[in-house]
Amino acid sequence: MEFINLDISHLDDVIELQNKQDNYMGVPKKDIDYENYFNKEYWELWLTDPNHQMTGYFKDGVLKVMMGIYYWKLFPYTTLGNHFADPTLGFKGMMLNADIMAHCCEEALKRGHVKSYIFNGRAHVDQKRRKRYFGRFEKRTNGKWTHKTEEIIPAFQMTKWKGFKMIAGMRAWPMETVIRSLTLNDEVQ
Amino acid sequence: MNSTSNLTHRVLEYKDVEWVTELAKQQVKHMGFMKDDVGFDDTMDTKEYWEDWIVGENKKTYATFKDGKFACLSSCYFWGLMPYATRKNAISAPGLGFAVRSIFPNHEKYCFDQIFEEGRVKIYMASNYDMYDYVTHPKRRIVFENFNKLMNESWTHCIEEIVEPGQMTKWKGFQSLTGYKTWPEKIMIKSWTHKDYGIH
Numbered sequence: 407m408e409f410i411n412l413d414i415s416h417l418d419d420v421i422e423l424q425n426k427q428d429n430y431m432g433v434p435k436k437d438i439d440y441e442n443y444f445n446k447e448y449w450e451l452w453l454t455d456p457n458h459q460m461t462g463y464f465k466d467g468v469l470k471v472m473m474g475i476y477y478w479k480l481f482p483y484t485t486l487g488n489h490f491a492d493p494t495l496g497f498k499g500m501m502l503n504a505d506i507m508a509h510c511c512e513e514a515l516k517r518g519h520v521k522s523y524i525f526n527g528r529a530h531v532d533q534k535r536r537k538r539y540f541g542r543f544e545k546r547t548n549g550k551w552t553h554k555t556e557e558i559i560p561a562f563q564m565t566k567w568k569g570f571k572m573i574a575g576m577r578a579w580p581m582e583t584v585i586r587s588l589t590l591n592d593e594v595q
Numbered sequence: 596m597n598s599t600s601n602l603t604h605r606v607l608e609y610k611d612v613e614w615v616t617e618l619a620k621q622q623v624k625h626m627g628f629m630k631d632d633v634g635f636d637d638t639m640d641t642k643e644y645w646e647d648w649i650v651g652e653n654k655k656t657y658a659t660f661k662d663g664k665f666a667c668l669s670s671c672y673f674w675g676l677m678p679y680a681t682r683k684n685a686i687s688a689p690g691l692g693f694a695v696r697s698i699f700p701n702h703e704k705y706c707f708d709q710i711f712e713e714g715r716v717k718i719y720m721a722s723n724y725d726m727y728d729y730v731t732h733p734k735r736r737i738v739f740e741n742f743n744k745l746m747n748e749s750w751t752h753c754i755e756e757i758v759e760p761g762q763m764t765k766w767k768g769f770q771s772l773t774g775y776k777t778w779p780e781k782i783m784i785k786s787w788t789h790k791d792y793g794i795h
Contacts, residue, residue, distance in 0.1 A: 480768035482755060518765075520753055552751045552788050554716060556678065569676035589717075589788045591751045 409509045412460040414453045419469040420460065421449060423490050432530020433581055452488065461510055463502060470495065471502040475510050483521040484514045485573050504539050508546035511588055520590040523573050528558065528582040551588040559583045599697050604705040607649045607656040616642045622686060627723035633778060648684060657709060659702035666691060667702045671710055680715040681772060682706065700742040707750060707787065716789045721772040724757060724781035750787040758782040
């Protein structure tokens with residue numbers, strides 16, 4: 407499976423995949439100001455700025471899965487976000503997301519970034535699927551990254567930690583969310 | 596008797612400031628370097644410095660005693676930005692000799708457990724790279740084997756950055772760890788992450 411780095415020439419593909427979603431992290435789009443958040447300027451930034459990188463997987467010329475890497479400036483860390491899959495893929499899309507996350511961690515490591523943060527809704531994926539998702543990621547990366555639950559944020563509350571505010575989108579969410587990290591594990595190198 | 600029997604640990608208090616300051620003054624090395632070789636900041640040997648690290652806000656200093664006598668200590672700074680901590684100021688008793696190989700890992704385990712109890716899931720430290728080089732210095736391997744044996748159950752480690760001699764860290768967030776200065780030898784910035792059991 408080949409993941410490719412997306413650039414501004416992929417803007418329409420990215421917007422098309424994003425438009426296929428009917429929810430974000432399990433919350434209906436209308437409840438979270440979705441259209442204003444993921445607007446054209448947002449994607450232009452992600453596709454052109456050197457501290458942002460979008461990666462995607464195409465099948466038959468159609469973008470099926472994508473994920474973004476934001477490179478921090480203060481620490482050798484990244485935030486992984488914008489993980490969207492074509493809804494028609496169902497659970498297979500989630501597994502492809504695990505694959506693309508493994509790819510993104512490796513991309514980040516090429517630039518010396520040893521830790522990546524991810525932010526998710528907690529309830530829209532059940533425990534069994536979540537385990538399969540991270541199990542797939544671990545398999546793809548040979549256990550190279552240590553998974554850590556950094557904070558579970560109750561619905562309608564902000565994160566307790568200033569340093570996590572950007573990761574959580576600088577806002578409270580109408581559902582329980584979780585901040586996780588994946589840290590390079592030197593023991594297995 | 597085993598060198599790790601009769602070990603006790605405690606968090607230092609204001610009454611400990613005097614003797615810790617005297618102990619710090621007696622140290623000829625800082626982070627494994629001769630103090631004179633690295634432009635050691637003398638304010639780190641003052642009562643004010645240790646008072647801050649022992650009873651200051653967001654700071655604690657932990658000590659380990661063998662048969663009631665001081666063996667080693669290290670301090671911790673609890674970050675405000677994220678649920679993390681920085682471990683620094685590691686000092687062991689003069690004349691501890693080979694016992695340090697088993698006592699220090701026990702001390703570190705105690706500190707890490709205490710820091711985790713404070714809700715901190717990641718611990719950072721900056722070290723003299725050469726101290727971890729047990730390829731060139733095989734006798735050091737035993738310290739790290741003991742350390743890893745104790746730590747690996749709950750913590751995993753990551754080399755965050757190796758800072759080259761005479762250079763500053765590339766990352767602003769690590770500048771306080773390296774003392775906002777350059778060093779004449781390689782410095783290693785490491786982190787330890789507390790392991791999760793299960794996916795939450």
